[in-house]
Amino acid sequence: MFKDGEILGVEVKKLNRFSDDRGWLMELFRHDELKEEYIPAMTYISQTKPGVARGPHEHIDQADYFCFAGPSTFKVYLWDNRPESKTYMHKMVFTAGHESPMVVIVPKKVVHAYKNIGDMDGLVINCPNRLFKGEGKKDPVDEVRYEHDVNSPYKLD
Numbered sequence: 001m002f003k004d005g006e007i008l009g010v011e012v013k014k015l016n017r018f019s020d021d022r023g024w025l026m027e028l029f030r031h032d033e034l035k036e037e038y039i040p041a042m043t044y045i046s047q048t049k050p051g052v053a054r055g056p057h058e059h060i061d062q063a064d065y066f067c068f069a070g071p072s073t074f075k076v077y078l079w080d081n082r083p084e085s086k087t088y089m090h091k092m093v094f095t096a097g098h099e100s101p102m103v104v105i106v107p108k109k110v111v112h113a114y115k116n117i118g119d120m121d122g123l124v125i126n127c128p129n130r131l132f133k134g135e136g137k138k139d140p141v142d143e144v145r146y147e148h149d150v151n152s153p154y155k156l157d
Contacts, residue, residue, distance in 0.1 A: 001153050002091035007080045007110060010092065015069055015101035026101065028067045029127060038063050038105055040127035047123055048074075048116045054124075055113025056154035057145045062130040064106040066114070070098030072122030078104075079111040079154050093157075097122060111146065111154050 018025045031039065048054060050072070058081055068074050078092040096102040097118065106112045116122040133139050146152040 002079055002089050005087060005090040005092070007078055007090050007092055008085050008087040009105075009107035010078055010110060011103070011105040012094070012096075013103045013105075015067065015103055017069075017101060026069055028069070028103065028125060029065065038065055038129050040065060041129055041131050043125065043127045044132075045123055045125045047121050048072075048114075049121055050116050050119055053113055053115035053147075053156055056111050056147065056152065056156070057113070057143050058111040059108050059128075059130075059142045060144065061108055062128050062142045063108050064104075064112065065127040065129070066104045066106065067102075067125040067127070068096035068104065068114075069101045069123070069125065072116050072118030072120050073097035073099060074114045074122060074124065075117045075156075076104055077113045077115075077154070077156055078106065081111045082109045113154070113156055115156055 015026050073095055074097045076094055076096055080087045080090045082088055130142060133141055146154050
């Protein structure tokens with residue numbers, strides 16, 4: 001159903017780890033390197049246990065700015081669910097995390113999921129361009145979830 005290929009608007013960028021005898025530092029985002037539509041409105045961090053997946057789901061109006069810096073390794077899944085897109089029905093799958101730290105920008109309406117495929121708890125930082133549940137947490141959650149839909153075309157392997 002889906003074919004492998006790049007997805008219009010998805011950005012995957014290597015994160016650079018600068019190490020010295022004190023430890024390491026990594027720039028997650030810079031205002032001067034980010035399109036205005038992706039400027040973060042908030043930041044959160046999540047912990048995902050080995051073998052556990054988050055998603056698949058999509059956002060109607062929110063773009064995500066995921067930082068996979070480690071520890072652990074994640075398999076990242078993206079599906080273009082936008083009929084108006086030149087890459088409609090494309091799918092991307094790749095790994096990101098400790099061995100290959102990356103930023104993944106996921107535009108609105110692109111279905112996404114990630115799974116911790118490592119053997120330790122993993123951390124993911126997200127800097128979305130919208131507030132969760134809006135100002136004062138008064139709005140509905142901006143998500144369409146597919147995790148429990150047995151007929152969903154969005155399958156993780």
